[in-house]
Amino acid sequence: MKVRIKYSKTGPLKFISHLDVMRYFQKAIRRAELDIKYSTGMSPHQIISFAAPMPLMMESVGEYCDAEFESVTTSDDIIERFNNVGSPFIKMIDIVELPDDAINSMAAVTASDYLVTLTDKGIAFYKNHFQLDDSEILEKVSQAIEDLKGEDSINVLKKTKKSEVVTDIKPLIYDMNFRDNGIYMLLATGSHENIKPENVLTALCDKFGTEYDRFMYNVLRLETYFGDKKTGFKPLSEAGNRF
Secondary structure, eight states, rough: OOOEEEHHHHHHGGSSHHHHHHHHHHHHHTTTTBHHHHOOOOOOOOOOOEEEEOOTEEEEEEEEEEEEEOOOOOHHEEEHHHHTTOOOOOOOOEEEEEEEOOOHHHHHOOEEEEEEOOHHHHHHHHHHTTTTHHHHHHHHHHHHHHHTTTTSSOOOEESSSEEEEEEGGGGGGGEEEEEEEEEEEEESSSSSSOOOOHHHHHHHHHHHOOOOOGGGEEEEEEEEEEEETTTTEEEEGSSSSSO
């Protein structure tokens, strides 16, 4: 049985790597005595794969992984058993059964949305640097968003492990606005087209005449999606059904 798991990663666990998250799931699944399927061969391993893993320093309430189980009980029972044996900062939120022809989450993901807010360090910096109070900071951020959206192109330096290239990221920003005292952004995510919130924040900092500092912003991933702009984006969990 193929399943898709939605989970959150919050609090201090934003400082652990994706490899650590993978190890956590393997151990938590064993502790919860879930009947996951193992590969065959000399070195059997749990059949589980993750979609669009987050970089360090980011929290999320919309992470996903796919797995295969030999047998299952119910969605509610599996969620409860997993959460009872693990950390309060990694929680299984949902689990659905996938059809046999479902595209795996890593290949299916096309977009993610985020809410970015200022840390205490960020608030202090903008207050001191621009001599602004709290409400004026929020107004300045809101205006910078509108200014950036009005640009014909948004060129930033994208860095990978192998190269650095200047890229126009505007076509990859599907939505961006000021919301809940923060910056909401819906961005292209996946193997074909992909940008990170830090790319957008770098462009916004250019508007402010400052440099991007990752410790000045809290980044929360809200959801991970499949689909496209024409047909609409849907959460990855909607590819399956609860059981």
